[in-house]
Amino acid sequence: MGKITLSQVTKSFGDVQVIPPLDLEINDGEFVVFVGPSGCGKSTLLRLIAGLEDVTSGRIEIDGAEATELPPAKRRLAMVFQSYALYPHMSVRKNIAFPMKMANVPEDEQARRIESAAKALNLTDYLDRKPGQLSGGQRQRVAIGRAIVREPAAFLFDEPLSNLDAALRVGMRLEISELHERLATTMIYVTHDQVEAMTMADKIVVLRAGHIEQVGSPLDLYRAPRNLFVAGFIGSPKMNFIEGQTAAAHGAHTIGIRPEHIEVSATEGLWQGRVAVSEHLGSDSFFHVHDTGLADVITVRASGEIGFRHGDTIFMTPREDQLHRFGADGLRL
């Protein structure tokens, strides 16, 4: 079981309030991702849940039991750090065994759990090595192994993939998702990478300056962002924002249209512009269009290979049903 409830939780460092009063409910078995730009308080929030930082006020409950004052060791949570935080003086086996040793798990049970974790994470051949002799991906697996064997109420991940190269990151992302499918344990995952958030989460919590901007499933956030911040943060490439007359014509202060919701043509369309940069990925093509009179840049995404080059004139038509309308206060209309 791993239901975590935060009620009116705040955190201040000296006079600076980094987390204003915040309520959040994380259900048992959910994969929740905290996402936001750097400095938005997502790591602090995770550390509050972990007990590594004390809350300034408010209440944290784990499985219905008060946990606000509990030390980290007593919260039955396991954490995977960005820097892996393995014990450099212990072998992989001892690293994985450490939490069980702390919990006085019998030796044979320890051995059994190490065996099965190592097997699941492809670490069987490395059990007697020191962390210093492992690659980044292997170290991260050891950190995950150390978390699994505790059989915690919930897993906390603090930007666990940031130190890995791009290819490895995609692989580990899948492994963590699979792990969640298999264990069905609550996972809270902090990242600044919205792709990780979109691909892994059951529920995304978008944070800015300690505030929760929106909570919802990845597709909810994609389809119906509650404000300009969420609209701009979720989705890659970013949503285009257009103000002025064009927006006013739709009865809004700002309208947003995602790059993939604009049709392109060489001959006709609603908007006209000049291609400044074209990026061809094979499966998709991205065009950064200038001189539209709508915004500095309009980004368009088209499927497959479409032969616009730098300097070409391009015509664009937004899909009316995919337009997002925002008021002057930035909120969705």
Added chain:
Amino acid sequence: MARAVKTQRKALNTAIAWGVGLLIFFPILWTILTSFKTEAEAIADPPVWFNFSWTLENYFTVQERSNYFRHFWNSVVISVGSTLIGLIIAVPAAWAMAFVPGKRTKDVLMWMLSTKMLPPVGVLVPLYLIFRDLGLLDTRIGLVFVLTMINLPIIIWMLYTYFREIPSEILEAARMDGAGLREEVLHVLMPMAVPGMASTVLLNIILAWNEAFWTLNLTAAKAAPLTAFIASYSSPEGLFYAKLSAASTMAIAPILIMGWFSQKQLVRGLTFGAVK
């Protein structure tokens, strides 16, 4: 051409380094040489270097006149004892200062260091009286206590520096893994700080071993360590340079040998943090 200049420079630097090294080592060498001379040869003018009649007589005389091993054992108990007790106090103190620093941590560290600047003679009389009243004069436990207090600032400072090199995330990981404070310090922090702890221990044993002011003033016979043993040969009644040298050699030999074997660890520990 450039290479030749470089080689010449290297040779010159090497020669200078050896020169300085020998200059520093010379008094010790001279003491060791003198300890094998007769009293007459020891004060000969011009001095004799190596062509004297080598003798072990001084060593036998010294051992006969005063019990070397008893002083040696006192030195061991006092230096090791004060270092161990110092560690027991310093590890938690350094942990707190390195990982949960408060607003005044820097001030506390500076204040502790400032106690090292106090001339010890300034507190000699009060401390002597306290020791007399508590019956601690000429006891090993009394000396262990004084030397622990004297070297504590250095132990805390050194451990603090080493602990700060350890990423706090690793300690947090231990906390998440269910470790209490004691397990965190014993199973994670201390094993990771082994090089630093080793050099701290070595340096403090050396400092305590060589400490003369308090050991001379607070002991008489029973608890007197090797420093007092040497001092007993610099008596005004005669010029016993050869015997004094033999006593000195016997007193410094253990620490010199220990320092020699652990020099790698010492240098590594002392430069830890400075050159990463």
